[in-house]
Amino acid sequence: MTKPVLHIGNKRLSSWSLRPWLALRKAGIEFTENLIPLDQPDTRETLKALSPAGTVPVLQAGALTLWDSLAICEWAAEQAPSLWPSDPSLRAHARAVTASMHSGFGGLRRDLSMDLQRSVGGTDVSVQAWQDIETILAMWAACPRGGDGFLFGQWSIADAFYTPVATRFRTYAIDLPDAAQAYVDLLLSDTDYRAWETAGLAETFDAPFH
Ligand SMILES: N[C@@H](CCC(=O)N[C@@H](CS)C(=O)NCC(=O)O)C(=O)O
The missing domain is CATH 3.40.30.10 (Glutaredoxin)
Structure with missing residues (x-):
């Protein structure tokens, strides 16, 4: 096939x-x-x-x-x-966390866009982006974690949706609580993510509108 x-x-x-x-x-x-x-x-x-x-x-x-x-x-x-948690309640929770990223956080998207080749310390973060960051941190804190340290223990689609957020927190040097920083570090050390990042860092396309 x-x-x-x-x-x-x-x-x-x-x-x-x-x-x-x-x-x-x-x-x-x-x-x-x-x-x-x-x-x-x-x-x-x-x-x-x-x-x-x-x-x-x-x-x-x-x-x-x-x-x-x-x-x-x-x-x-x-x-x-296994891309979603097996427990129905946790699965529903994971879908809510994922859907929030999929349909929201416009301030974060607009003002702190993903760019793996940038490193911008001391950025002035807009009010809207800060509100999104606070909401994301509150959502992360309300996830069960445990297990392998991902939001729902084992890696799930929810972690896929927050991996680009983790790159933004690093790019824009966002000061995070310890537990959130540990989660960001976990996502950014993932082998599959690292393969994507290596390719992204090597790219030379000009993309003036992104
Ligand atoms: N809802 C879509 C949104 C996808 C989206 O906006 N993709 C951007 C790039 S990251 C795009 O293709 N923009 C068109 C363009 O840049 O020409 C999804 O979840 O896949």
Whole structure:
């Protein structure tokens, strides 16, 4: 059978692409990766040819085309249920934490965008971004942790969604409580994340709008 193809944006910049890429790796699903450089003259045309959304990530698996990072993670979890906690209440909690990232935190996204090649100490953080950071820290603190130290013990899709946040906290030198910093360090030392980061640091694409 042909392997699914995951179309992604620049590893340096595309926080949305990082999430399903991690989930597919953690699920042990073999896939082919196709990187579409963002902000190029033909980017929009290329993305629109792939899906109606015109965004990355996009997963193509046989006749199926999925253009949303959470939908792709859910597709992976159908095959690898361990991507979510096994306990129904914890699974519901993990979905709430994940959905909060998927649909919210606009201040953080806008003002502290992911850029693996930047290191910006002492940034003036906007009020909206600070409010998002406080909310994220409160959500993390309310997760059970334990086990391997991930939000729900074992690595889950919730951790995929907060790995790009961890990179932002490092890039913008956000001062964090010890437990939150330990979680950030855990996410950023993950072997799969490190493979993504190594590639992102080596990229030389010009992406003026990101
Ligand atoms: N809801 C989508 C959002 C994806 C998204 O906004 N992707 C950005 C890049 S990280 C994009 O493709 N933008 C189009 C462009 O830059 O041309 C998802 O979860 O996958």
